[in-house]
Amino acid sequence: MVKSVKGKPIITLQDITFSYEIEPGWNETVLQGMNMEIEQGSFVAxxxxxxxxxxxxxxxxxxxxxxxDGVVTVNGNDTSEQERLYEIRRTVGMVFQNPDNQIVGTSVEEDVAFGLENLGVEPTEMRNRIDEALRAVHMEAYAKQEPHRLSGGQKQRIAIAGVIAMRPSVIVLDEATAMLDPQGRREVCSLIKRLNRDEGITVVTITHFPEEALDADRVIVMQRGSVYLDGPPREIFSRTEELQSIGLDVPHAVRLRHHLVRDGVELPPILHQEELVEELCKLLLKT
Ligand SMILES: Nc1ncnc2c1ncn2[C@@H]1O[C@H](COP(=O)(O)OP(=O)(O)O)[C@@H](O)[C@H]1O
Ligand SMILES: [Mg+2]
Known part of the structure; x- marks a missing residue:
């Protein structure tokens, strides 16, 4: 997989307005005047x-x-140009919430092959890419199995393998862990972290679980169709009350630290559970 040049924007949204047509003549505006840049190689939650x-x-x-209204570009290609769409969809792979809706093959390897067949990849190259993608998601032992027998987490890893096989620069996951059990969530989370860190794939992950945003380079909080907060996780989650006021949760350790500080315990800002444990131990030693 191609190592990317970190820092350069790979997806840009400029002054985007988007509405759904509810009935003829009645539109609901969902995004208005939105601007965003996703940097190549970054991990955005x-x-x-x-x-x-x-x-x-x-x-x-x-x-x-x-x-x-406005322009979306992927690697400089405007998504509204029909002839660029093929290249754009190959560059930005998507993984959705329901793993069952994403299975198309009767065996795991057939499922991964599906997108490649559409790309017209030659058989030998296809074999290599399937093996490589299954190895990347640690599912090579399941190549011949029927996908519907797998666990939710395994199915999502196969869906991700199907995307990886297309050699995308970006993977966008839309609540890909929402229907998984804790084990499945851990599998998918560690996989996407690894793809970002080791393969340089840009990751945009949409999630309901604040814990899944802890390792991101950047957290974007959306509120009523616009960007409400945008920054590193440490900065975003330090705004605990603000997040809670718009109905969002914060990671467990951040919430616990917030309660303790409110009760008069002196603690620096923290993000991870380990940091909280360390700070509490320091306090215990002092007393
Ligand atoms: N296909 C659609 N037709 C009409 N309205 C839609 C459609 N999809 C989403 N919406 C509306 O657009 C708004 C934003 O939806 P969505 O982008 O799915 O938000 P989120 O993923 O944050 O839950 C919601 O009010 C939703 O009801
Ligand atoms: Mg959604």
Missing amino acids: ILGHNGSGKSTLAKLMNGLLLPH
């Missing part, structure tokens, strides 16, 4: 209440939806 426009944003990122 998007949080936000239901209905804040996250899925709409995700679909704009690979041309599944087109803006009514």
Whole structure:
């Protein structure tokens, strides 16, 4: 897989307005005047209440939806140019919430092959890419199995393998862990972290679980169709009350630290559970 040049924007959204037509003549505006840049090689987590426009944003990122106003570009290609769409969809792979809806093959390897067949990849190259993608998601032992027998987490890893096999620069995951059990969530989270860190794939993950945003380079909080907060996780989650006031949760350790500080315990800002444990131990030693 191609190592990317970190820092350069790979997806840009400029002054985006998007509405859904509810009935003829009646539109609901979901995004208005939105601007965003996703840097190549970055790991971005998007949080936000239901209905804040996250899925709409995700679909704009690979041309599944087109803006009514403004321009979306992927690697410099405008998503509204029909002849660029193929290249854009190959560059930005999508993984959705329901693993069952994403299975198309009768065996795991057939499932991974599906997108490649559509790309017209030659058989030998296809074999290599399937093996490589299954290895990347640690599912090579399941190549011949029927996908519907797998666990939710394994099915999502197969869906991700199907995307990786296309050699995308970006993977957008729209609540890909929402239907998984804790084990499945851990599998998918560690996989996407690894793909970002080791393969240089840009990751945009939309999630309801604040813990999944802890390792991101950047957290974007959406509220009513616009960007409400945007910054590193440490900065975003330090605004605990502000997040809670718009109905969003913060990671467990951040919430616990917030309660303790409110009760008069002196603690520096923290993000991870280990940091909280360390700070509490220091306090215990002092007393
Ligand atoms: N296909 C659609 N037709 C009409 N309205 C839609 C459609 N999809 C989403 N919406 C509306 O657009 C708003 C944003 O939805 P969405 O982008 O799915 O938000 P999120 O993913 O943050 O929950 C919501 O009010 C939702 O009801
Ligand atoms: Mg959604």
